Amino acid sequence: MKLVKLIANLGYGSRKDVAWMFREGRITDVDGEVLYADDKLEHARILVDGEPLDPPPGLVLMMHKPLGVTCSRKDAGRVVYDLLPPRYRVREPALSTVGRLDRDTAGLLLFTDDGALLHRIISPRANVAKVYEATLAEDLRGDEAALFASGTLLLESETTPLAPAALDVLGPRHARLVLHEGRYHQVRRMFAATGNRVETLQRVAIGALTLGELAPGAWRALGTEDVERIFTAMPEALT
Structure with a gap:
């Protein structure tokens, strides 16, 4: 070229x-x-x-998405692309987010211009773990872990039960949740199904790739070893 x-x-x-x-x-x-x-x-x-020169096509980035920022190219407020150099908006092939985090969820967000890699990460067949930490409005009841792991929880307005998810209690109102699917506002709706409400939510890992010391709003390009961590088991500290 x-x-x-x-x-x-x-x-x-x-x-x-x-x-x-x-x-x-x-x-x-x-x-x-x-x-x-x-x-x-x-x-x-x-x-x-x-x-x-910026990295060539095949680029993969990780960002610590801050609160109040939308995973969109156009929005009335701030969007994640505002945190990248302006030219990253117009790269060809386009740089896209790998899934989304809503405006009120912070944490690990991936970008790539590799369509095949994007679909590999989000495909249910890949069984990639997404790890979230949540603080809750009310104390945990004590039966949430069994309910989430059962594979029988049916969210409101849905007809297919959720896949089993792992819950680790970190405190009376603090929990870590490991998902292998990505439904709309899933973590918030899961706790709502138990009569609780999520007050803060952050994604802390995708597979074995963690936020590490990356500050809110910061980002970095990933190397081959980093990308492979997405598809490997989570470190014991997160399980």
Whole structure:
């Protein structure tokens, strides 16, 4: 692929814009040599305005989604794409969220431009675990773990029972829940079915990939080993 098209597809501008950047000498190699539109060079050796070129297609990001931000490209309020460089909105192929977290749920959110990977993660066949921590309005009754693990819980307005889910009690009003499916507002509706209400909710892991020290609103690109953690068992500290 020609450098003009590669850099334009990464969202740095139209092909016309990028051609102008070449003429201005803004695109160089790591040694500071000015590049030309028809040059061929390894992706990792290309700089734009002295900064490394954004990752190529096949990008996977993790973000610590903060509260009050919507998993959407357009919304009246703030959206998750506002937390990324503006050019990430217009990359080709498009960078999409892997599932969603609602405005009032914080925590681990994935993005990718790899459609096959996205579908692999969200497919029920993959059985990828999603781990949430919730604080509740009322004390736990004591029978929630058995109910959630039974595979018989039927949410309001649905006709198919939930798949078994694991509940770990962390305190009288604090619980960790491990799901292997992703229905609409599932965690909130599960606790509502027991007569309780979720006050705060955060996703802390997907598979063995955890938030770690990532601060709210921060994000980072994932390497191959990180992506593989999505499909591996959770660490014992989260089970």
